[in-house]
Amino acid sequence: MGENNLSPKIRYAKYAGSFYAGSKNSLIRQIEECFTHRFGPGRVPTVAEKGPRNIIGLICPHAGYMYSGPVAANSYYHLALDGKVEVFVILGPNHQGVGSGVAVMDQGVWRTPLGDVEVDSELAREILRQSDIIDVDDLAHTYEHSIEVQLPFLQYIYGLAGLSFKFVPICFLMQDLETGREVGRAVARALQNRNAVIIASTDWTHYEPHKQAYEKDMEAIKAVIQLNEDLFYSILESRNVTACGYSPVVALISAAKEIGAKRAEILSYKTSGDITGDKSAVVGYASIMISR
Numbered sequence: 476m477g478e479n480n481l482s483p484k485i486r487y488a489k490y491a492g493s494f495y496a497g498s499k500n501s502l503i504r505q506i507e508e509c510f511t512h513r514f515g516p517g518r519v520p521t522v523a524e525k526g527p528r529n530i531i532g533l534i535c536p537h538a539g540y541m542y543s544g545p546v547a548a549n550s551y552y553h554l555a556l557d558g559k560v561e562v563f564v565i566l567g568p569n570h571q572g573v574g575s576g577v578a579v580m581d582q583g584v585w586r587t588p589l590g591d592v593e594v595d596s597e598l599a600r601e602i603l604r605q606s607d608i609i610d611v612d613d614l615a616h617t618y619e620h621s622i623e624v625q626l627p628f629l630q631y632i633y634g635l636a637g638l639s640f641k642f643v644p645i646c647f648l649m650q651d652l653e654t655g656r657e658v659g660r661a662v663a664r665a666l667q668n669r670n671a672v673i674i675a676s677t678d679w680t681h682y683e684p685h686k687q688a689y690e691k692d693m694e695a696i697k698a699v700i701q702l703n704e705d706l707f708y709s710i711l712e713s714r715n716v717t718a719c720g721y722s723p724v725v726a727l728i729s730a731a732k733e734i735g736a737k738r739a740e741i742l743s744y745k746t747s748g749d750i751t752g753d754k755s756a757v758v759g760y761a762s763i764m765i766s767r
Contacts, residue, residue: 483593484583486613490620491588494539495627499588506631509544514745516552522636526558529766531734532673532727534699536760537567537621537720542747543678543760549743550674550762551628560672562595562641563629564602564662566723567621567676569648574615576649577658579603581611585623585644589630595641598665602643606661608654615646621676621720622646650722652708658722659729666734675727677720679759685748691716692744692759699763700739704728718759731765739765 496502510519533550536543554560569578581599584591603609616622622644633640645658662673679695680688695716698707704725711721718724731739742762748754 486580486583486585486616488587488623489618490623494620494624497588502588502627503631505540505544506627509540509548510552512545512548514545514743514749515548520552520555520632522555522559522632522638523557524559524636526556528558528670530554530557530672530764531731531736531767532675532765534675534677534724534727534761534763535625536678536762537624537676538678538747538758538760542750542758546743546745546760546762547628550764551632553742553764554672555632559638559670560640561670562598562643563672563674564643564645564666565622565625565674565676566645566647566726567619568650568720568723569615569619569646570621570719571618572648573618574646574648575610575612577609577654578612578615578646578648579609580613580616580644585626587627587630589627589634592626592630593641595643598669599643601665602661605664606658608657609645609661615648616644619646625674625676647722652704652725655722655725656704656729659726660733662726663730663733666730673727673730675720675723677718677724679716679718679761681717681719681758682756685746685754685757688746688757688759692761696741696744696761696763699724699728700741702728702732702736702739702765727765735767736765737767739763
């Protein structure tokens, strides 16, 4: 995988054994339980290799699998039915506060208990060419979970079918509206003529009562369904919606519209209270699909 037969740079999983199971067999079992869970799609998907390929992007949560895994499974179920994807651009917030404002890794592999996923260097460098604000910065990705937790789902659905894929991780410390828009436009330009899907990783309202979180999140999600990033941003501010990955969502909406998105739909919304039964202070999780 490395260039010139050199060993590839390896980004080791930091959250195997905490956010998700740490061994291959237990992780496979855990992912299958997310698919068959009552809040999941209800069954384990099979990749439809000749599927319609209508999905442009997905919004997925990134908490521990015991909390948000079943919600995320709804996105990955639809992804499997949609056909074979060659490359993913995964956008996540920077929770750790280290590294560049917008950071990409442009080479190497990410290792999880299910194996290695190669960074698409060619695509990463094309995104960099299209943007003035993205930096190559591995440090921003070293301890960040929002992108890492998406990979085992992708490895599961494609690995079982014997299919490979590459990806490009982009991490946002800067989360203003214009940054999201600019990155989205750069990604859209770089993805011309590529069989790609963009994944925006975010959780929604943090640590508020279930009913309040649900109402606020649904108002913000309605703006996403309308593919209106201005409205989405204004609702975040006016209602104080504490979604953590709002700039990745803006970037996805911006890119999807340039690529030709026709519709968006919510596949699942739950809170941590739905899982644990404690609805006094919850975190919101959503799976949303944007299609041609």
